[in-house]
Amino acid sequence: MIYWNSFSDFLAMGGYGFYVWGSFGVTALIMAIEPIVVIRNRKSTIALLKRQLRADGRAENRNAAE
Amino acid sequence: MLEADNLECVRGERRLFAGLNFKLEAGELLYLQGRNGAGKTSLLRMLIGLLPPEAGEIRWKGQPIKSDDFRADLCYLGHLNAIKEELTPLENLLASACLADEELSEDDALDALEQVGLAGREDLACKYLSQGQKRRVALARLVKEKRPLWILDEPFVALDVAAVDWLAGIISGHLQRGGLAVMTTHQLVNIPAGTVRELRLG
Amino acid sequence: MLEADNLECVRGERRLFAGLNFKLEAGELLYLQGRNGAGKTSLLRMLIGLLPPEAGEIRWKGQPIKSDDFRADLCYLGHLNAIKEELTPLENLLASACLADEELSEDDALDALEQVGLAGREDLACKYLSQGQKRRVALARLVKEKRPLWILDEPFVALDVAAVDWLAGIISGHLQRGGLAVMTTHQLVNIPAGTVRELRLG
Amino acid sequence: MLKIITSVIGRDLKLAMRRQADIVSAVFFFVIVVSLFPLGIGPEPDLLRKLAPGVLWVAALLATMLSLPRLFADDHRDGTLEQLALAPHPLGLVVTGKVIAHWLVSGLPLALIAPVLGIQFDLSTDALIVLTGAILLGTPALSGIGAIGAALTLGLRGGGVLLSLLVLPLYIPVLIFGAGAVDATVSGLGGEGHLSLLAAITFASLGFAPWASAAALKIALE
Amino acid sequence: MLKIITSVIGRDLKLAMRRQADIVSAVFFFVIVVSLFPLGIGPEPDLLRKLAPGVLWVAALLATMLSLPRLFADDHRDGTLEQLALAPHPLGLVVTGKVIAHWLVSGLPLALIAPVLGIQFDLSTDALIVLTGAILLGTPALSGIGAIGAALTLGLRGGGVLLSLLVLPLYIPVLIFGAGAVDATVSGLGGEGHLSLLAAITFASLGFAPWASAAALKIALE
Amino acid sequence: MKDRFNLYRFASPVTFYPLAGALIPWFVALSVVFGLAGLYLGMLVAPTDFQQGEGYRIIFIHVPASWMSMFIYLVMAGWAAIGLAFNTRLSGMMAHALAPTGALMAFLSLWTGALWGKPMWGAWWVWDARLTSELILLFLYIGYMALTAAIDDTKRADKAGGLLLLVGVVNVPIIYFSVKWWNTLHQGSSVNLTKSSMAQTMLWGMLLMAMCFWMYSIAVALMRARTIMLERERNTDWVKAVLAENSEGAAK
Ligand code: HEM
Ligand SMILES: Nc1ncnc2c1ncn2[C@@H]1O[C@H](COP(=O)(O)OP(=O)(O)OP(=O)(O)O)[C@@H](O)[C@H]1O
Ligand SMILES: Nc1ncnc2c1ncn2[C@@H]1O[C@H](COP(=O)(O)OP(=O)(O)OP(=O)(O)O)[C@@H](O)[C@H]1O
Ligand SMILES: [Mg+2]
Ligand SMILES: [Mg+2]
16 A cells, blocks of 8 residues: 655655655645644734723723712 | 715724714705814715715715716815816816816806906916915815805815905805805804704714 | 014015014014915924025024024924824824924823823824824924924814814913914914914015 | 816826926836846847847836826825716726826837837847837736726825735736747747737726726725 | 934834835835846746846845835925924934935845845855845945935925936946946856945945935925 | 625624634644545555656645635635625625735745756746746735735725735636646646546545645634634624633633
8 A cells, every 4th residue: 555665765755855845844834833823813812802801991980980 | 955864984993973864955054063083074075975884874866875966966175175286276277177077168267266366376386375375276166166065174274364254155155046065164154144054073 | 582684585486575574582472464375384484494585584592593502492383293194193292202302201292192182092093083183193292392482383273172272272381481482373363371473474 | 988088188198298207207217227237237239139128128017117106196195086086977987097198108108219228239120110019009008907006005105115016916917928029029930929918918908997996096085 | 313313213113114014015026026027038047147136136226216205205295304304403313314214124125035036046155145245235325325316306296206217327336336246256256346345335325325315305395 | 685684694703703613623623634634645655656756746735735825816806806795894804814824825836836846847936827827826915915904994905905806816817727828837737527637546635635725724714814803893792792701711
């Protein structure tokens, strides 16, 4: 079933290792980094929005008190 | 003739007004008031169809205003003068009439410029005019204007006392001929004729 | 303190005024009047040294005004607001103080903005402000301004009634503290304190 | 309908004449950019002949693009654009007029001066004729596509550079076929195929661009 | 003295950051213009290698130039420039600050991206290093000289194109030495001579340009 | 009228937000499964290509990335058209959320293509029609992002960006058909629904990888869209409710 004879053959890719792994590596990197960035962005946005919400709430309370 | 039905305006994240209604008939002037930032300019831009309202509808002669017919009845004068600094007052006046699809003879144009006190400056490029003189060039359009609906955003800004009186007279004349006008201004100006309705925003 | 000696102004080929003299002392306000195009703005630009007079001289504390010292005493507010649309009111105020070589703490700036009625909009980019609100940002500079000579070109334009009163108060305070001011406006505004001198051009 | 187009063209041409600098400057920009290359690259005639179509076309693209930000900006700043949008005829017609005027002021002069510059690069007469024809055919498309970009970036402070970012990629097909026509002529293949593609692009963009620009202008005026 | 320069730089950088588009767009303009040439000229690597220095430098010139009109125009339009001219310190210092900020926003990013583009043109590592160095050294001169042109054309409606007319001829020495340095490296002669001339031009123009610009600004403000 | 009502309901952030939240895990899981299967078939099982040697294995990401770059653009243009026609709030958010992923896909297509071109054609980059039009696609993505970033008013940004997307959509067929219309170095289409010229395992590997990229793009875009929704609708009650719920969850 499996086409490769050895792991080093697999890595060498018939002499095209640099090109093949260069492609796969960058793709993997991007697909790993993009979701991380998106999730971090989401967390920071939520934190910011919550802070704003709380600030607004306080301002309203103050207005009500006055 | 001009009806606003339940208008709502949101700029950025701020709701400026909601549920705004009014009806304006021939010969009436709507005088918009309100502090800075109340939404007067925004309302005017809705009335001329450049800013879609968040909710509600505006009708002219019973039709929604999204039509060429409405625009053929409309004369708008904004914060900006809509004059070209390189052209002379005369050329500006003729060009703007032509682009608005109106007939204006050169004699009429010269006459209008004389009325706004620009006699002798018809052939000076507008960039050499003072603040108030530029405003007068823009206002000269109104002298021969026959369209029924005038919408004027702070028309009195930068004008001296004589010019303010003159403009008030022009607006009265328009109302007497059965025209409608919507106007904002922070100055107190007395418009002698027509029914003046006030609307206060904010 | 501020003396104009035999000033002459020529714009294009038109002589706007000639042989103009005046003298302004501490606590006095010079109120420039004149119809549109009379040369008010031109005179102000001469007084701040941006437009060289055709003839005559302007002196500040006895010295010709071509010096850094004069500019350190001068606060000018023109037709234009000198605010950046991308920056918030707060940032604008701080930046303009910094560039004018003045000390202004953030608290003072916030305080000034609150006084001009922009509380709650300190952190909104200025491009989203209305005409009058932008003018208010420009005027906020005056709240903490300690320089003796103020030159204001139509400061009341685009302001609503409340803001006009407030500004008149600020100018009075400045005069009471021994400041000088030169101002043009077409609106009738009552400045409660100081000696008001009028000068009519054209 | 025709009346409004012609009156817009008339007004814009009058303004351009009044400023003069406009027409002259676009041509001079073109001349200078083209002349910079021999300076940066060195004077070998063989090399230059190969470069000529590409350099001339890139310079034409840039010269057109440079005059784009002002296509609507002046009218926007002084409020004329509002008035045009409120006039009782479709805004697309007005834009058509403005695009034609823009081409008359910025595209046509380039086509007229191009052969002179081509001689500097040692091009043959055939190639010069095709070059002029290609520029004549292609520049209206540049004005049309450019109008969309100019309308989209109207009033944005970063406008000029953002505009080039939006518009230059869309100019690439014009560049390829334009330079290709000259190249093909130089190498004796005949440039008709390229020229007819160029004509197709121009017609398509002149028909479509004014309406897209008009939509963008309405958005900008909100 | 230093304080005013740094506060001007700080303000201008903050504005640039606020717009973001500015920085990114100048770089992308550079990238796109450089990429246009192979499209117009054809893909032969030998030819492209010869072109590379010239094309990269011309593109850098144009990218810098395109951002020049806004150097003072925004400040002029909204009245800030008047205020700066009325501030109690020499206007030349303010202009120095603005020139430095302009370089940080428009020149520096070009130098950083240039090597990547050089690879597209198949340049050797040596040539890439010299290219980057030359652009780093030369672009401050472009900002400085450009400031004079921007000040002279301030407020003129035909500004953008007129500006290029004034400024591009003055950029030619920078172009010649900049592209020359890379050329010399490619052909194995060593680019030091060119680079030191470039440095000389930069220092001279940075010392002189702000004051000339300040004088031009005063005239524009009358 | 009824249709339109439904469309509005579906395109309203209030319904879309929880729906997207529920779907994301599934798309992530599917993406991983397809990816593993595709990699197994493509990298371990598939035989070598007799012309290109092992270098051809780049195809397993090059083609999916290229497809996705075009497809995402089409989807964005579709949303833009809906947004301009019906003025729905959701369309702008979706286009906005898709753009970075699309740009990355275009970049990956160029990157892997370049890495493939060097051994096959002897050059990282040639200026042929498909490569150039793909580069234009990348520029269009960047142009879209730059334009929307330059406009602060989100309503205007959405509309202007949407218009740009619609104008640029002509580029997609050019990319796709460039190999047919022009005589280029780049290889023509070999995946054909009726008869395929590729070995079965290769074809399956490629299709699985394409599914993986597809699911990945959907998942990331939905995540981004959810963030954008919160940000843009921060003054609405439903966002406030979401935020409140969210802090309770954090407290537990
Ligand atoms: C940077 C350079 C490249 C770009 C931008 C690019 C772009 C594309 C695009 C957009 C597609 C999908 C279109 C379609 O399915 O018809 C594609 C497919 C493909 N590309 Fe490339 N490509 C590049 C380089 C290469 C190279 C160097 C090779 C191999 C020598 C190659 C081989 C293929 C193959 C085999 C397909 C699949 C075609 C099919 O089966 O449908 N590409 N490429
Ligand atoms: N650069 C110039 N060249 C020629 N004439 C000019 C120039 N600048 C101004 N003028 C003319 O000078 C006159 C005075 O202009 P100025 O702006 O000083 O008037 P002003 O009194 O401020 O008027 P306003 O009340 O309308 O603001 C005007 O008639 C104007 O046409
Ligand atoms: N594009 C926008 N985004 C966000 N807020 C905006 C936008 N445009 C205007 N605003 C806000 O809308 C409000 C109303 O503006 P508008 O120009 O209608 O006021 P106005 O009543 O004409 O005031 P003025 O008397 O000062 O001219 C202001 O508070 C302004 O900050
Ligand atoms: Mg207003
Ligand atoms: Mg004045």
